[in-house]
Amino acid sequence: MDDFFTTSVLVATAAAAIRLATPYLLAALGETIGQRSGVLNLGVDGVMLLSAFFAYWTVLSTGNLWLAALVALLVGLIMGVIYAVITVFFEATQGISGIGIFIFGLGFSDLMFRQQVGTPKPVPRLPSVNIPFLADLPYVGEPLFQRSLMTYLAFGLVPLTVVLLNKTTFGLNVRAVGENPQAADSLGVSVERTRFAAIMIGNAFAGLAGAALVLQLGIFQPNLTQGMGFIAVALVYFGAWRPWGVMGGALLYGVVNATVLQWKALGIIPVSISDLAGMAPAILTIGALILLARRVHAPAALTKPFSRH
Amino acid sequence: MKTKMRFTARLFAVLGAFALLATACGGDDDTPEAGGALTVAIVAPSASDDLAFTQSMVDAVNALDREITLSITDGTFIVEEAAAAIRGYAEDGINVVIAHGTQYGASLAEIAPDFPDTTFIWGTATDTQGLDNVFAYHPAADQGGYVNGVMAAAISTTGVIGVVGPIEAGDAVAYINGFVEGAEAGGATVNVTYTGSFGDVALAAEAAEAHITNNADVLTGSAQMVVGAVGVAVSNDVPWFGTQANQTSLAPNLVVASQVYHWEVVLEEMLALRDSGTKGGQAFELNMANGGLVIEFNDGYSLPADVKAAAEAAIAEKSAG
DSSP states (O other), X not given: OTTTSSHHHHHHHHHHHHHHHHHHHHHXXXXXXXXXXXXXXXXXXXXXXXXXXXXHHHHHHHOOHHHHHHHHHHHHHHHHHHHHIIIIISXXXXXXXXXXXXXXXXXXXXXXXXXXXXXXXXXXXXXOEEOTTGGGSTTTHHHHHEEOHHHHHHHHHHHHHHHHHHHSHHHHHHHHHHHOHHHHHHTTXXXXXXXXXXXXXXXXXXXXXXXXXXXXXXXXXXXXXXXXXXXXXXXXXXXTTOHHHHHHHHHHHHHHHHHHHHHHHTTSSOGGGHHHHXXXXXXXXXXXXXXXXXXXXXXXXXXXXXXXX | OHHHHHHHHHHHHHHHHHHHHHHHHSOSOSSOOTTOOEEEEEEOSSOTTSSSHHHHHHHHHHTSSSXXXXXXXXXXXXXXXXXXXXXXXXXXXXXXXXXESGXXXXXXXXXXXXXXXXXXXXXXXXXXXXXXXXXXXXXXXXXXXXXXXXXXXXXXXXXEEEEEESSSOHHHHHHHHHHHHHHHHTTOEEEEXXXXXXXXXXXXXXXXXXXXXXXXXXEEEOSTTHHHXXXXXXXXXXXXXXXXXXXXXGOTTTEEEXXXXXXXXXXXXXXXHHHTTOOSOOEEEEOTTTTSEEEEEOTTSOOOHHHHHHHHHHHHHHHTO
């Protein structure tokens, strides 16, 4: 255990935790906005997969990482339009619709990968960007201020989401239609438009999450996300539908994963119980959800389609 | 009525002609002639171009020296989906169904007895579960692991080597155990991380990062998620040893060597047995002696001559049993 408590290992663990947390944070923040408007999207993982593939394909074709991120954002927006039309205008059951989006994303990204790429080929990864002065700080400089722009974006979006939800008219409308859409409607708030916009933002964030994942790894393969989108949905509950809470959940998930990997690498966790230890992040999340479930309540209109009739 | 009768007569005539044609074209026995055309299906857990487990089998079937019509259902990590695909192929009359995954064993035990004319090939597994229409196969992956380990220890300057594995099972654990044995024989310290997943590329990448943090200057790993770990090796300019398929394309300057599975060696034996009327009941091992396991060196990596000589000596030792 002494090997773990060295500066270099602790700093590397913190850096790994932040890398691991980045795609979860982006996806969960977007889902938070959607859920605060009353729309559950279980298709996050599918949107991430599609965005990740198209970002990867863009880098493979052009070598341009930022164009790849933009393409992923656009894919997220397109999927957002589809999901919004299905759930807001056609008032389809959100759970089933989301699973449909997930299955589509899983299958279509797989199909496209086979048709257009075939064998995995490495692409350039996002470079680290050192923030002047801060990057040189002892202990915290490397994990916090020598990261990729996508990571800075993810963590920067947390306070922006707080402001969006709590300090703007749009945010007030989002919360209103998520709690009591009939009342919001009677006050002249367009429930459809508000939910449509919230879904679009949520899916755009999911698109960025897919881009963050694939550009951090520099590779794509079928089902790259391995269910990250579903964990992101769980993190929204974990964070009690609040951006800071969601960030805490994503970081906790990243820290536990990174610590378990370091302990395995150092031999602190014996190989014989390695698989058991790998379940720690999931067990922790479920445990926290059980504890939190009694203290917080979901948006009252979550999963409920709105209709004037 | 007359018109209708004429139409009916024509219909029967056309159907009759088709029936005669089908009879003329079809055989009365689904066992083909020796070395003849075969329909083969592969059901496998990962992508057919994963540069690892599944691709090794697809490449092997394509390398067989006979006319094969190949169908593939890949990405079936969920056993129930795989079972449906296996049964579906058998119902469709496919001659040989390859269930390429240890986890498919229980499903095969249920399905195989229902299709006695179909040959099922299952692995990695060391026995056929007593089924006489099932051939089993497994690679002695520890052999190539040992050779890779010998080389890794020789080129490591820190004396620390990192291994990224999936779940402690199947040929992955055999490869890793062999690798550890070879590397430790060369005086290296080997740290092994099983990520707990065959597909989680992100975890594999972070596992590789953790090894590098802990002074590893050579890496290896097994299963399809290692593409993430190879990416980390490239970013840190760390040599990589591959297994299952040739992984040189992932890092042309850093992959030192790959242990490549040539399943076609045992598949040829199985199909020859099938030609002679034996539809299963035997288990086969892929090893260096029978040419099923081959160490493919990467010419793009300048391996010191003495290290290559040590590797070739280890290969000779393993080939001799």
